[in-house]
Amino acid sequence: MSPKTLYDKIWDAHVAHEADDGTCLLYIDRHLVHEVTSPQAFEGLRMAGRKVRAPEKTIAVPDHNVPTTAGRDDPSQMTEESRIQVEALDKNAREFGVHYYPVSDVRQGIVHIVGPEQGWTLPGMTVVCGDSHTATHGAFGALAHGIGTSEVEHVLATQTLIQKKSKNMKVEITGKLMPGVTAKDITLAVIGETGTAGGTGYVIEYCGEAIRDLSMEGRMTVCNMAIEGGARAGLIAPDETTFNYVKGRPHAPKAGAFEQALEYWKTLFTDEGAHFDKVVTLKGEDIQPVVTWGTSPEDVLPITGVVPHPEDFEGGKVDAARRSIDYMGLTPGQKLTDIEIDTVFIGSCTNGRIEDFRAVADVVKGKKIKDGMRAMIVPGSGLVRAQAEEEGLADIFREAGFEWRLAGCSMCLAMNPDQLSEGERCAATSNRNFEGRQGYKGRTHLVSPAMAAAAALTGKLTDIREMM
Amino acid sequence: MEKFETLSGIAAPMPLVNIDTDMIIPKVFLKSIKRTGFGANLFDEMRFNRDGTEIADFVLNKPQYREAQILVAGDNFGCGSSREHAPWAIADFGIKCVISTSFADIFFNNCFKNGILPIVLPQEQVDLLMKDAEKGANARMTVDLEAQEITSSDGDVIPFEVDAFKKQCLINGLDDIGLTMEKVTSIDAFEAKAGAARPWV
Numbered sequence: 273m274s275p276k277t278l279y280d281k282i283w284d285a286h287v288a289h290e291a292d293d294g295t296c297l298l299y300i301d302r303h304l305v306h307e308v309t310s311p312q313a314f315e316g317l318r319m320a321g322r323k324v325r326a327p328e329k330t331i332a333v334p335d336h337n338v339p340t341t342a343g344r345d346d347p348s349q350m351t352e353e354s355r356i357q358v359e360a361l362d363k364n365a366r367e368f369g370v371h372y373y374p375v376s377d378v379r380q381g382i383v384h385i386v387g388p389e390q391g392w393t394l395p396g397m398t399v400v401c402g403d404s405h406t407a408t409h410g411a412f413g414a415l416a417h418g419i420g421t422s423e424v425e426h427v428l429a430t431q432t433l434i435q436k437k438s439k440n441m442k443v444e445i446t447g448k449l450m451p452g453v454t455a456k457d458i459t460l461a462v463i464g465e466t467g468t469a470g471g472t473g474y475v476i477e478y479c480g481e482a483i484r485d486l487s488m489e490g491r492m493t494v495c496n497m498a499i500e501g502g503a504r505a506g507l508i509a510p511d512e513t514t515f516n517y518v519k520g521r522p523h524a525p526k527a528g529a530f531e532q533a534l535e536y537w538k539t540l541f542t543d544e545g546a547h548f549d550k551v552v553t554l555k556g557e558d559i560q561p562v563v564t565w566g567t568s569p570e571d572v573l574p575i576t577g578v579v580p581h582p583e584d585f586e587g588g589k590v591d592a593a594r595r596s597i598d599y600m601g602l603t604p605g606q607k608l609t610d611i612e613i614d615t616v617f618i619g620s621c622t623n624g625r626i627e628d629f630r631a632v633a634d635v636v637k638g639k640k641i642k643d644g645m646r647a648m649i650v651p652g653s654g655l656v657r658a659q660a661e662e663e664g665l666a667d668i669f670r671e672a673g674f675e676w677r678l679a680g681c682s683m684c685l686a687m688n689p690d691q692l693s694e695g696e697r698c699a700a701t702s703n704r705n706f707e708g709r710q711g712y713k714g715r716t717h718l719v720s721p722a723m724a725a726a727a728a729l730t731g732k733l734t735d736i737r738e739m740m
Numbered sequence: 741m742e743k744f745e746t747l748s749g750i751a752a753p754m755p756l757v758n759i760d761t762d763m764i765i766p767k768v769f770l771k772s773i774k775r776t777g778f779g780a781n782l783f784d785e786m787r788f789n790r791d792g793t794e795i796a797d798f799v800l801n802k803p804q805y806r807e808a809q810i811l812v813a814g815d816n817f818g819c820g821s822s823r824e825h826a827p828w829a830i831a832d833f834g835i836k837c838v839i840s841t842s843f844a845d846i847f848f849n850n851c852f853k854n855g856i857l858p859i860v861l862p863q864e865q866v867d868l869l870m871k872d873a874e875k876g877a878n879a880r881m882t883v884d885l886e887a888q889e890i891t892s893s894d895g896d897v898i899p900f901e902v903d904a905f906k907k908q909c910l911i912n913g914l915d916d917i918g919l920t921m922e923k924v925t926s927i928d929a930f931e932a933k934a935g936a937a938r939p940w941v
Contacts, residue, residue, distance in 0.1 A: 288930035289923050295905045297923060299930050301941050309823065311773035320917070329941075337771070353771035360773050397941060404822040404846060418822035418846050421775075422853035422916070430920045432927055436903070438845075468758055469816035469842050502819065504845050525940035533940045568758050588757035588814045595756070685821075687767045706762040706820060708785050 275543035277440045278509050279475045282415040282540070286398050288432055297432040301397040302414075304383045305332040305370065305424070307361035308687065309402030313425035314364040323368070325431040330370035331392055334358045335382045336687045338375055340650050340677035345376055354688065368428075381653025381679040384408040384621035388492065389653055391521025395510035395537040400427055405621045405703065407498040411491035412518070413510035413540045415475070418499060438504045439549040441474035442542075445482035447556040452737040454561075454631070455490035456623060456701065456720035458482065459497040461559045464572030466552055471503030474550060477542060478508050482556035488517040489627040496622045497703050500569040509541040561736050563608055564705045564718040566596035571705070575723070575735045579606045599707055600715050601695070608733050611717070615698040616647035616728040617710070618721055619677070620684040623701035624652025626659050628721040633665045635725035635739060641673040642731035648675040648690065650682040674728070686711045699727035742855040743913035747836050748882040749809030752799050753873035759813055760820035761847065765829040778825055779832030800833075804876035810883065812866065812873045813840040817858075818847025827854045837883050839890070841866050852906045853916065857885060859900045868896065885911055 276284070289297040303326075310332070317324070324330055337354035338344060347355050358375065365372035373380045379390065384405050387393045393409045399416035400406060402424040409416035423433055443462055463470075476498050483494065491508050498506025508514075515534060518524045525533045560574035571593075573580070581604040582594040597604060602611065618624075618632055632649065641647050649669050651657035657679055660666050669676050683690040684702035692698055692714025701724050705716040717733060726734040769781040787798045794801045800808060811817075811830075817840040818826060827850045830838070838851070839859045851858045861869070872879045872892045882891040885907060890898045909916065920927075934941065 285934075289926040291905065293904050295903075297920060297927065299927070299934065308770050312775050312824075315773070322917070351771070357771055357773060394940070396938070402822055402824075404820065406822075420822055420824035420827075420846060420850035420853060422824060422850065426917050426920065429917050430924075430927060431931070432920060434905075434916055434920065468819055469844075472816070472842055472845060499846075502816065502844060529940045533938070536938065568760075570758075588755060591755070592757045592814075685767050687770065704760075704762070704820065706760045708766055709762050712766075712785065712790070 275546040277542045277546045277548065278413060278477055278507055278540055279415065279440055280546070282396055282398065283437055285396065294436055296435050296437070298398060298435045300400050300427050300431055300433060301329060302387070302392055302399040303330045303427050304387055304399065304401035304406065305330060306336055306383050306401070306403060307334045307357045308336045309421050310364065310424055311357060311360040312421050313428055314368065316425045317428055322429045324370060324428045327369040329431065330428070331387065332361055332365040332370050333373040333380055333383050333386050334361050334375055336681045336685065338680045339689050340680045340682045342678065344678060378654040378658065381651070381656065382621045382624060382681055384496070385624055385652030385656065388412065389521070389655060391518060391524035394518060394524065394533070395514060396540050400433065404499045405496055407506050408492050408496040408621055410495035410498060410506040411488060411508050412514055413507060415505055415507065417505040438475045439473055440547065441471060441476045441503065441550040442548040443476050443478050444480040444551070444553045445478070445556050446480045446553065447482060448485070449482050449556045449559060452561050452722065452740055453559050454720040454722065455486055455493040457559055457562050459494045460562045460564065460569070460572045460718060461554060462552065463497065463501045463569050464562065465554060466501050468500060468568055468570045469502045471498065471501040474503050476501070476503045476506045478506060483508060484511065487627060488513055489625045492625070493622055497569065500703060510537050561720065561723055563723065563733055565600065565602065565608060566593065567599055567705055567707050568592070568596065569703070569705060569718065571596060573608060575608055575733065577608050579604050579608065581605070609735060611733045612731055613697045613699050613717065613727055613733065614645065615692060615696050616645065616724050617683040617698055617700040617702065618648070618724050619650030619652065619682050620702035621652060622703045623721050624650060624656065626656050628701065629660050629665050631721045632725040633668045635722050635736070636672040636729060637668050639672055639729055641728040645728055645731060647673065647728040648677055648683070650677040651679045653679045683710050685709060699724045699733060741913045741915060744836065744855055744857055744885055744910040746882065746884045747809060748880060750805060750807055750877055751810035751812050751869065751873040751879055751881045752805040752808035753870050754799055754811055754813045755870055757814035758816045758819055761818060761823050761826045762820055764818065764826040765823065770823060770825050775828055776832060778829035779834070782829040782833045807834070809834055809836050810881055811835055811838045812869045813838055815841045817843050819844040822846045824850045827851050827856050831856055839866060839869055852910060855910065855913070857883065857910060859890070861898065861900060865898050868892065
C-alpha cells in the first residue's frame with residue numbers, strides 16, 4: 273500500500289460513496305450548529321418534510337449574537353433580530369432533537385470551544401459547522417472545516433457532504449520557539465509567509481518540533497487560523513498530548529471503549545514517504561512576536577517592524593496595501609510600537625481558552641491598564657469562565673481594570689453589542705482584521721493574548737519581550 | 741435552484757484583491773432568518789455612506805454598471821467567513837457569474853448552491869476581461885456554461901474549466917440534497933460499517 277498522509281487516512285475512512293468523476297459523499301461524524309448560519313437550513317428541512325438524519329451527532333449552541341454582559345437572559349439586551357435568531361435556534365434544536373446548550377447553560381460558549389471541551393471532537397473524526405473557524409478542531413487530528421448554509425442543510429438531512437478531495441500541504445515548524453512567542457505568532461507568521469490564498473485547494477498538516485511542543489489549546493489556536501491561510505482545513509496528528517486532553521471529557525469514549533479508540537487513534541499519522549503537494553518550512557527560532565498592520569490576516573510583521581510602503585508590494589497588492597494603510601490610519605515607515613490603541617479585546621475561538629487567560633494574567637497581575645483604555649476579556653465558554661474565577665484570574669483582570677465578560681463571540685465579529693466605534697483602534701486576540709470586522713470603520717491589530725495584555729497596559733502595540 | 745445556461749450581460753470590474761465576505765455582506769445584515777433580500781446590502785460599506793446615500797465612485801453605483809450580471813474581480817475573492825449570505829446577496833443583486841484568478845474555498849462551493857458560476861482563469865485572461873469590463877455598459881460579455889466559453893465584447897473567446905458534477909447541477913438547476921438522497925443505501929451501508937469499526941463515534 274502506498275504511504276498516506278494523515279488527511280488521506282481520515283478522508284479514506286469517511287467516503288460513503290464515490291462517483292466515477294471522483295465526487296464523493298463524505299460521511300460527517302460531528303455537526304456543530306450555531307444560530308447565524310442554521311435558521312435557513314432548518315427551514316429548508318421543514319419545507320421539504322425532512323428530518324435530521326443523525327441528531328445524536330449534531331450539537332447546537334448560540335454564540336455569535338449573544339450579549340456577554342450580566343443579565344443577558346433578559347431578551348431586551350438583544351436587538352429584535354438577534355433575539356429572533358437565538359430563539360429560532362432554540363426552537364429548531366428542540367424540534368429536531370439535537371444536543372443543545374442554551375444561553376442559560378454553564379456549558380454554553382463559542383461553538384469551537386464547546387466542542388473540544390465537551391469531548392465531542394475526537395481524533396480521526398470529520399467535523400463540520402456553518403462557520404469557517406471549524407478548522408480549530410483539526411488540532412485533534414480531525415478533518416474539520418466550515419460549510420455554507422446549503423451544506424448545513426445537506427448534512428442535517430443526509431449526514432454527508434458532497435466533496436472532492438483537496439491537495440496535501442505540509443507546514444513544518446522546526447526547533448523551539450523563543451521566549452514571548454506563542455501559537456498565535458506561529459499561525460500568523462505562517463499566513464504572513466504563504467498569504468491568505470496560499471492554502472487554497474489544500475488541507476494543511478502542521479508538524480515539526482515546535483508544533484509537537486504545543487499544548488492542545490495552542491494547537492487549536494494554530495489550526496483555527498488555517499482558514500485565514502485559505503486552506504480547507506488544518507490538521508495536527510494526535511499524540512499523547514491529544515489523548516490526555518480528550519480522556520475523561522463528557523462525550524469522550526469511556527473505559528474499554530477508550531482503549532479501543534486509542535488503538536485506532538495511534539494509527540492517525542502521516543506515513544513515512546507520503547506525498548505532499550506543497551511544503552512550507554519555518555524555523556521556530558526565527559518566529560518573532562507579530563502583529564497585523566493592515567486589513568488582511570496576511571499583513572503580518574514582527575512587532576519590531578515598521579508600517580510598509582504600498583510600493584513594497586507587487587501586482588494587485590499595491591492598491592490593496594494603499595487602501596489598508598489609509599483605512600487603518602497609518603503612515604508608511606511608522607514604527608509598529610508607536611501605534612496607539614484605545615481598545616483591547618481578548619477572547620474568541622482563536623484565543624478564548626484558559627491558557628490564553630493565564631498568559632494574560634501573567635502580564636497584568638498587580639498592574640493597571642492605561643487610563644481611558646477599554647479592555648475586555650471574554651471567555652470562550654461558561655466553563656472557561658468558571659475555571660478562571662476559580663484560579664483567581666478573574667480577580668486579577670478586574671483589579672487591573674479589565675471588563676470580565678460572559679461567554680460568546682463578542683467583539684471578534686461584532687454581531688452583538690460588543691463593537692468598535694468609528695476610528696477606534698483595537699489590539700485583538702481574534703482572527704480577522706477585515707475592514708469593519710469589529711465594527712463599522714473600526715481598526716483591528718491581531719496579536720497574541722500576552723501582546724494584547726501588554727498593549728492594554730502601555731496603550732500602544734508593545735513588544736512583549738520588553739516586559740518579560 | 742434557478743438554471744444557469746448562457747448568460748449575456750454587463751460585467752463590472754472590481755480589481756481589488758482579497759475582497760472578503762465582510763465586504764460582500766457586513767455582519768450586521770446576517771440577522772435575517774431568510775435567504776432573500778440581501779442584495780440591497782451587497783458591498784454595503786463600500787457602496788453606501790452611513791446615512792444611506794450612495795458612494796458615487798463605487799463601481800456598482802455607476803450608471804453603466806447598475807445592471808451588472810457579471811463581476812470580474814481581483815485574486816482570492818470571497819475569503820473569510822462561511823456565510824452563505826455572501827452569495828445570497830450577490831445573486832439577489834442580480835449577479836450570476838464572478839470571474840477571478842482564485843476564490844476562497846467555502847465561498848466557491850456556496851456559489852454553486854445558489855445558481856452563481858464562479859470562474860477561475862489565469863492572470864492574463866482576467867486582466868483582459870478586467871480591461872473589457874472597464875469599458876462600461878458597452879462591455880457585454882457572454883458566458884456559455886455548456887460550451888465552457890466566455891466571449892468578450894471584442895469577440896475574444898476564452899475557454900474555462902468547471903467541475904463536471906457542479907456544471908450539471910447548475911445547468912439543470914439540481915437540488916443537491918435530492919441527489920444525495922438517491923444514494924441513501926450507500927450512506928446506510930457506510931454508517932453500519934463505520935459504526936462497527938468505530939463504535940465510540
